[in-house]
Amino acid sequence: MRPSSEAVDMLAHTHVTDCYQCGKCSAGCPVGERMDVLPNQLVRLVQSGNFRRAMDCEAIWLCVSCQTCSARCPKSVNCAGVLDALRQLAVENNVINAAARRTIVFQQVFLNNIRRNGRLNELELVGVFKSKAFLKDASVPLLFKDSLLAPKMITRGKFHLMGEKVKDRALVGRIFERCFAEGPRGHK
Amino acid sequence: MRIGVFTCWCGENIARHVDCQKVAEAIRNLLGVHCSVDYKYMCSDPGQSMIREQIRNGKLTGLVVAACSPHMHLKTFRKAAEAEGLNPYMVEMANVREHCAWVHHDREAATAKAIDIIRMAVAKVQQNRPLAAIRVPVTKRAMVIGGGVAGIQAALDIADAGFEVVLVERDPSIGGKMAGLSETFPTLDCSQCILTPRMVDVGQHPRIKLHTYSEVEAVNGYVGNFKVTVRKKARYVDITKCNGCGDCWNKCPQKKNLSEFDFGMGKRTAIYVPFPQAVPARPVIDREACTMLLKGKCGICAKKCTRGAINFEDQDQLITEDVGAIVAATGYKLCDIGKDEGRYKGYGEYGFGRYADVIDGLQFERIVSASGPTGGEIKRPSDGKTPKSVVFICCVGSRDDAKGCGYCSKICCMYVAKHTMLYKHKVHDGQAHVFYMDIRAGGKNYEEFVRRAIEQDGAEYHRGRVSRITEHNGQLIVRGVDTLVGEAMTIEADLVVLATAMRPADGVESLAQKLNIGYDEYGFLSESHPKLRPVETNTAGVLVCGACQAPKDIPESVAQASAAAAKVMMLFARDELTREPEVAEVNEQTCAACFSCVRGCPYKAIDEADITDRQGRLIKRTARVNPGLCMGCGTCVAICPSKSVDLAGFTEQQVYAMVESLV
C-alpha cells in the first residue's frame, strides 16, 4: 500500500481530514516532550501528503500507544492509529531510521517467537532481540543490563527457562501463513 | 359552466414553439368551454382588459389562462377576475411556457402537449368551487416567553407600540444572564447599568403584564388566537402585600444555599431575592431549602413580615392568557461540562467540579462583577487568594463533536478577551494566559478589542488546546500546547476559567413541541428561513429571538428581538387576518373517527370532536379541521382511508378530473 491519506485512513479506521489542528493530542502526549515532530504535526503532514517527513521522524517510534491522544481528540480522529499506520507504512516503504530499527527488530523477533511457540518465550525473546539489535545498532547494550536482573528473576521464579509451547503449533503456523499470504501487512 | 380559455403567446416565448391559434382552436370544442382566444400578451393591460371584457360579456363562470407558471401570474389573473366579480378561485393557469414552449422545440409535439396541459386545467376548473378567504380576528396582545435581554427588548418594543404584552419568566426575576454579567464587550460598559433601567421599564410599563416564576404549560389555538396556559409556581410570598423591605431574608437562618444568580459562587438564604435590582423586587421561598416547607419548623420570615405576605400554603396556579402572537426568547445556558448528559460527555480531564479553582465563564463574570460575591475583587474560590496566574481555555464543549457540540459558540472569543482585560485591570501583577484555536472576532470594534487585550493588557495567547489539568499543592497544572511553536507546554495556574459551550436553556424542546415549532439536533429553535425569515418560525404567529435560536451576543439578541417585535406589530396592524382558503375539510358524516389524520397533520390542525344531539348525547365522533391552523398540505387527504377529508383547491374531484382528462 502506497502512502496516501486514504491509506492512513483505512489502516487507522479514521478520517484524518477531520483534524483541525487544535493540538490536544500533542498537549497530552506523555512522550511529547521527546518527539521531534508532534502528533498534531504528523496528522498535518498526512493531511498535506508529506509522507516522507512523517515516516522518517523519530516520533512515530517513540509513541507508547497509550491512546491518550485518540481518547481526548475533539474530532474523534484516531491519532494513535495514525501513528500505527505510519509505522506500518515506514516499514513497507523501507524508511527505516535508527529509532525505527530497534522497535522493528523487537516486534519481528516477538512475532517469530509467537509463530514458533504459540506463546511468548521471554528468555528467548530477550536473548534473540538483544543479539539481533546489537548487530544492527551498536548503541543497544548487549544482554548485559538485563542479565544483571536475570539471576534475580530466576531466583524469584519469574522465568520459565524452557518457556511454554501450545499443543497445536501447526495451526498457529497456518494462521500466520494465511495472515501473511497477502503481503507483510496482511492485505494487498 | 361557462369557461373562458385564454392562450397567451408571451410575445414569441410561447408562440415560437407552440401554435397558439391551433391550440385555441382545439380547446374551443371542449365541453363547457364558452370561448377560447389567443393573444400576444395576456398579462399586459390590454390582455387583462380583454379577459375582463370576456368575463363580463360572456358571463363566464370559470377561467383558464394558458400562459406562464402559476407562480408567476396566477395572482394577477385572479385579481383581474375578482375585479369583474368572478370568484378568484375559479381561475386556473395552464403552464404552457416553462413546462412546454421553453423546453420542447418540436412544434408539433409541443403544441399537442400544450393542448393536453390546457385540457387538464379546463377539467380542473370545471370542478372548482368558489372559495372565500378565511378571515380570523386578531387578539392584539402578545406573549413573550423569557425575560432576558431579548425578551425585555421585544416586550418593551411591542408595548411601546401600544399593544399589551404578557411576559413570562421562569426565574423569580427578569434580567436573564445579562443581569449577572460584569462589563460588556467591546465597550466595557457595565452590564447592570445598561440593563436594570430596562428591567424597571418592564416592571412599570402599563401595558406589560409580568408573570415571573412562571412557565408555559400548554399552547392552544393559532395565529391571532392563541390560548396559553401559564403555570405560576408557588412563590409562598404574596407579592401584592409584600413591599420588599428585606426583613424576611435578613432573618432567614438557612443561609448556605448556593445562589443561582451567582452561579454557585455565592450563597443565599431560603427566602430570597435573586439579586438587589430584581424585578419584581419581591422574594420567593425555595421549597427545597426552607425548613418550614420541608419539616414544618421555623417560620421566622412569617413572624418578621409585618404585612403578612408569607403564605406557606401557597399552591401553583394555572392561568390562561389570550394572545395573538408569541415570541420565544428563552435564551441559553452554559454546558455543564462536569458530568455526562446525553450527547454531552463530561470533561474529566479538566477537573471541572473536582477542582474548586476550575470555573466557567459565567462564574468568572460573578467574581469580577462589583455586585458579585467577592464585591468585585478577584479571589479564587478555594482559598480566597488573589490568583496571580489565570489560564483561560476557549472552545470547551464547543467545536467538539466527540464530547460536546459541533458548533462554535460565537461569543467566547470576545468574552475571554474581555476577561483577560478585566483581570489585568484588577490584578496588575497577574498574568493571563489564553489557549485558543481560532480567534473569531467578527463584529464592529471586535478585532480591535481582542488586539487590545493582547497588545495593551499583555494577555499571553497560545494557539492550542489543553489536554489535562491536574492539581498539586493548591496549584493547577495546565498541560497544553502551542502549535505555532510546536511545543507542548505546562503552565502553573492559580485559577482556570473554561469558556464552555452555549446551549439552549433547559426544557426548550418541550416548549418547542408545545408551540409546534422546529428545533435542531442541539435544541436551538428553528427559524423559518435562515436568511429571509430569520425570526419567524414555521408556525404562523410564533417568533423567535435571542440565544434560543443560536449562540448570540447582546447586540445581536437585541436586534433580533426588535425584529421579532416588528413582526408582531405587522400582525397587529390589522384587525383581522385573511388566510388562503385552500384548507382541508372533513366530511363528518362519513368520517370513521380513526384519527389517523390527527396523528399525521404536521400542524396539529385536526382535532377529535364529538357530534351531539340537542340533549347533548353523543351521536358520533369525528375529526375536525381547524381552518385557522391548517396550512393546506393535504397530507390528511392521503392518509384518510375512507377519503372523508378533502382539500379545497386540490379536491379529489379536481385531481381526478385532471388525470381523467389525459385519456
Added chain:
Amino acid sequence: MLNDLRQTARQLLADKKVDVVIGYGQADPAGPAYPVFITRPEDTEQLVFNDRCYNNLTTFLTRKEIRAMGRAAVLVKGCDAKSVVVLAVESQIDRQSVVVIGMACNGVGQPSLAKCRTCDVHMPRHTDMVIGQAADHAIEAKDRYAELAEMMSKSASERLAYWGQELSRCVKCYACRQVCPMCYCERCVADKNQPQVIKTSATTMGNLAWQINRAFHLASRCVGCDECTRACPAGINLRLLNLMLAQATEEQFDYRPGMDKDAQPVLGCFSVKDKECFIK
C-alpha cells in the same frame, strides 16, 4: 375449559358487567361454529369453543347493531386478540368498556389453516382473562412469510399474470370487507363516487384497484386473522397480499400490528431516518 368459559360468561351477564357476550355456537358438531350473541345468563350453555371456531368476533364490536345492545364481552383467539389492540389504538372501541375473553387456541381447521401453522400467539395477549392453556409452539419469524417467499421467487410478469387470473374471479361481493375487523369505515372508499376512486366496470382492473385499496388500507394494521381469505367465495388467496405488507412492516419498522398495545402505529407517523433507497 368449556365449563370455565360458560361459567365466566354466565357470571359476567348475571353480574350485569356486560349486556352481551359475543361467542361461538354450533348446531352440528361436525360443521363450523357460528357467532352467537348471548344476552341471558341461562343461554350461556350454547357457547362452544373448539377448532371449528373460525370467526374473528371482534369485527362485531364496531357494528352499530351490536353497539346498540350495550356493553359487550367478546371471545378472542390469539390472532383475534390483536385486532382488539388495533381497534383501541384507532379509537374504535373504548378498551375499558369491553371485556375481552382470551381463549387458548391450538389452531383452527382440519387441517389447520395457514395462519395457525405459523402462529406465535396461541395464548392471547392484552386480554382481560385467558381461559385454558395452549401447547407450546416455537415459530421462527421467517416461517410466517415462507408462503410469500415462494410467490416472490416468481418473476414480476408471472406474478401479475397470477393476480390477473385470480382477480378476474373476484365478484366484488365485499365479503372480505364485511368480515374484516379493520374495515369499519361507515362509507368505504369503494362506495365513493365523486370522484370514483375505484372503477366499478366489470374488468379485472376494477377488481385489482379494489384489492389494492383493501390491502393498502390494511398496511401495518392487518393482524392476519385471514377472515377475508376464508370468506372469499371465489377462493382468492387474499392472505398473500396482506402478508406482503406485514412482512415489509415488520422488516422496516420492527412492528407487528396488535402485538404491543403501546407501540405507535406505523402510518400517519414517520421517522426522519426512514429508508429511502428507492428515491432518486
Added chain:
Amino acid sequence: MSETQTKHDFEPKIVAYVCNWCTYLGADLAGTNRLEYPPNIRILRLPCTGRIDFNLIVKAYEMGADAVLVSGCHPGDCHYTSGNYHARRRWMLFRVLLEGIGFDMRRVHFTWISAAEAKKFQEVVIDITEQTRALGPYGDFRKLLEAPVC
C-alpha cells in the same frame, strides 16, 4: 440535436405528480434555463407530496400511463415541514404491494427534486422517457384493464 427531434415508434405517456414548492418550481427553472427534454411528461401540480394518495398512482396507469413519476422536496425541505416524510413512508410500503402483485417497478419512479435542481429535473425526465420508451407500452397491464371478469 435533441431527443425530441427524432421520431420514435412508441411515445410513452408519463404522468408526474409533483409538489408545488420544489419539483414544480424545479421544472419552472428548467424552463427558464431552456433545458430541453422530451414532451411525453404531463405534470400535475399538488400542494405537497403528502397529498399524493396511492390511488392517484393506480389511476394514472388506469388512464393509460406507461410510467409515473412522483416527486417532491428533499427530506428536511418540506414547505409543510413533514409532508414528504409521511409520503416517503407510505411509498415505501406501497411499492412493496405493487412489487408483490407483479407490477413492473421500472415504470414507477420516486425522486426528490428541489426548486433549484432544474438540471436534475431535466435528467430525470430524459431518463424516465428513454427507459419507458425502451420498455414499450405496458401491455401486461393493458390486458388487465380490458380483461372482463369471469
Added chain:
Amino acid sequence: MQIGYYPGCALHGSSNDYERSVRVCLGRLGMELRELDDWVCCGATAAHSLNAKLATALPARNLAIAERDGIDQMLAPCPMCSMELIKAGQALAASDALRREMSEIVEQKVSGATGVLNLIQVFQQIGLERIQKAVVQPLSQTKAACYYGCLLVRPPEQLRFDDCENPTSMETIIKALGAEAIDWNYKTECCGAGMTMCNEDTVLDLAHKILTDVAAHGANCVVVACPMCHVNLDMKQADVERRYGVTHRMPIYYLSDLVGMAMGASGAEMGVDRHYVVA
C-alpha cells in the same frame, strides 16, 4: 462460580507472581478459573504494528476456543490481552464478512460473542458486599495510589466500564478493604508499557514521574492491575532511583494482592515476596 481464564504470556512468564495472586485471591472468593484450552498469544503491540490481520486472527483463535468450550465470560488479567480480545470480538460481532474470513483462518467457527473482563470487572461481578464480608484484616495502614495506566480505560469507545479520565473503580474496591485511596494526578498516565525492551529511556522517565507524584500525594504503595505496569514500576524502580538519584522504595501491589491479604492471606501466599521492592 466459574469463569473462563485467559492468562496470556506474561502471567505464564515473568509475571507469574500476578497469576498466583489472581488465582489465590479469586479462589478465596469462591471463583473458579477455567483456563482456556491451548490458548495462544494475543499478538500484543507487535501484531497490530506489523500485520493487521494477525492482530485479529490471534485473538480470534482464542475466542473460537472459548465459544467451542461454552465459555461465555472470560477473565484476561493483562489489560493488553484484554483489549486485543475485546477489539477483535467487537470487530467480529460487527461484520459478517470478517466472521467468515476469521472462521476460515482459525479453522473454527467464531462469532466474537464471548465477554472479556479485566480483573476489576471480575471483582465488580463478585460484588463489593461479598468482598467486604470476606475481609478479616482490614488494611487500615495502607494508603494506596490506584494506578490504571492506559489500557484499562482506553480507548474509551471500546472499554466502557469506567470514566476514562477519572476512573474510580479500583478505589472503590480498595476502600472496601479498609484501605485509604489517595487522590493523585497520574492514575491514567502511561508508564511506557511495551517499550520496556526497546526504549528504556522513555520508560524510566515516565516511571519516575509517576512514582514522584505518588510520593508527593502521600501514598505508601501503588496498586496496579497490569503486568506491564508492574514490571515498569517494580522491577525498573531501582534503575529509576539510580538514574534520577532518588529513593522511592515504593511497593507496587497487584489489586489481587491487596484483596487477598485483606482476606487473611500472607504476603508469601500472594507472591508478594517475589516483587523487587519489598515493603
